[in-house]
Amino acid sequence: MIPAPPLAPQLTTSEAGASDWRLAWRQAVREPAELLRTLELPGLAARVSAAAAGQFPLRVPRGFVARMRKGDPDDPLLRQVLPLDEEDRPVPGFVHDAVGDLAAGGATGVLHKYRGRALLVATGSCAIHCRYCFRRHFPYADQTAAAGRWREALDYLAAHPEVDEVLLSGGDPLSLATGKLAEFTRGLAALPHVRRLRLHTRLPVVLPERVDTELLDWLAGQPRQVVVVIHANHANELDAGVDRALAGLREAGATLLNQAVLLRGVNDSVEALAALSERLFQAGVLPYYLHQLDRVAGTAHFEVPDDEARALHAGLAARLPGYLVPRLVREVAGAPAKVPL
Numbered sequence: 050m051i052p053a054p055p056l057a058p059q060l061t062t063s064e065a066g067a068s069d070w071r072l073a074w075r076q077a078v079r080e081p082a083e084l085l086r087t088l089e090l091p092g093l094a095a096r097v098s099a100a101a102a103g104q105f106p107l108r109v110p111r112g113f114v115a116r117m118r119k120g121d122p123d124d125p126l127l128r129q130v131l132p133l134d135e136e137d138r139p140v141p142g143f144v145h146d147a148v149g150d151l152a153a154g155g156a157t158g159v160l161h162k163y164r165g166r167a168l169l170v171a172t173g174s175c176a177i178h179c180r181y182c183f184r185r186h187f188p189y190a191d192q193t194a195a196a197g198r199w200r201e202a203l204d205y206l207a208a209h210p211e212v213d214e215v216l217l218s219g220g221d222p223l224s225l226a227t228g229k230l231a232e233f234t235r236g237l238a239a240l241p242h243v244r245r246l247r248l249h250t251r252l253p254v255v256l257p258e259r260v261d262t263e264l265l266d267w268l269a270g271q272p273r274q275v276v277v278v279i280h281a282n283h284a285n286e287l288d289a290g291v292d293r294a295l296a297g298l299r300e301a302g303a304t305l306l307n308q309a310v311l312l313r314g315v316n317d318s319v320e321a322l323a324a325l326s327e328r329l330f331q332a333g334v335l336p337y338y339l340h341q342l343d344r345v346a347g348t349a350h351f352e353v354p355d356d357e358a359r360a361l362h363a364g365l366a367a368r369l370p371g372y373l374v375p376r377l378v379r380e381v382a383g384a385p386a387k388v389p390l
């Protein structure tokens with residue numbers, strides 16, 4: 050049996066009981082005008098799209114904003130979060146459910162597309178809103194596993210003994226209170242066929258405050274192997290606070306991997322990709338996947354054509370040790386795994 054973690058004090062709703070990460074979460078920048086003021090970029094206001102911001106609002110933690118360069122309209126971190134008018138341009142082939150999630154998902158928030166691995170859409174919330182995200186149109190409200198319904202997800206896993214790895218994804222699963230995560234892993238204790246737990250999360254990078262003692266105690270108490278796949282697209286996303294959070298996760302026993310998305314204007318050069326791999330390794334993280342963009346409505350301006358993506362990947366392989374070269378893949382609806390380019 051898993052020893053039950055101590056009750057979470059920040060589960061109380063009072064302001065006084067909220068831990069630092071919840072405060073940092075709530076204090077995220079949500080107004081494009083404020084972001085541009087902070088970054089001393091008044092000229093960019095004319096390119097901000099109210100329609101895009103209405104469909105998928107700006108949200109970016111202040112600590113992440115602090116890693117952006119002031120006065121640089123092409124900052125690779127800014128480009129990931131600012132709703133620009135390029136998003137309003139309809140482009141043929143860029144659709145709402147690009148990866149077939151609506152077809153694969155049951156009512157339980159479980160996406161079981163690959164043999165041996167089941168992915169739980171644990172929650173729809175994220176601390177940051179990434180403009181290129183394939184989930185920006187996903188109807189989370191009815192399809193999350195944690196919405197009082199871990200039971201259904203656990204029942205699904207119990208009925209599928211071939212699943213030996215459970216992925217918590219989202220949204221960002223670390224948006225959930227640690228007590229909520231612990232509730233899930235207590236349920237997993239009855240399912241010995243689940244040997245690995247994997248978290249797909251951008252929070253250690255965008256809101257490293259989330260990696261607090263309570264979370265680390267919960268992770269360290271897991272009887273099964275834990276993999277944490279973080280999500281950083283550019284070396285500038287990592288700073289000393291992120292390094293500390295990642296070191297904590299490693300000390301708690303997690304294996305750390307990174308997935309990135311290849312994004313025009315963010316990391317579409319051999320230099321940027323090599324710097325990202327080097328910086329990740331310095332923080333104890335191995336590059337795992339470099340994803341070709343999912344063709345989701347509003348993201349066409351981020352796309353890098355396949356030929357160029359392959360050339361960049363070859364350039365990276367010619368420059369770095371093999372273990373710092375992520376696999377270049379794309380998600381194809383109906384395929385049994387991520388598809389190498």
Ligand SMILES: *Cc1c(COP(=O)(O)O)cnc(C)c1O
Pocket residue numbers: 160161162163166167168216386387
């Ligand atoms: C990407 C993904 C996984 C994980 O794939 P790996 O190749 O094991 O990293 C699992 N389930 C779903 C639904 C996915 O989209």
Ligand code: SF4
Pocket residue numbers: 174175176177178179182183184219220221251280
């Ligand atoms: S799911 Fe990941 S990529 Fe998408 S908005 Fe949330 S943090 Fe960003």
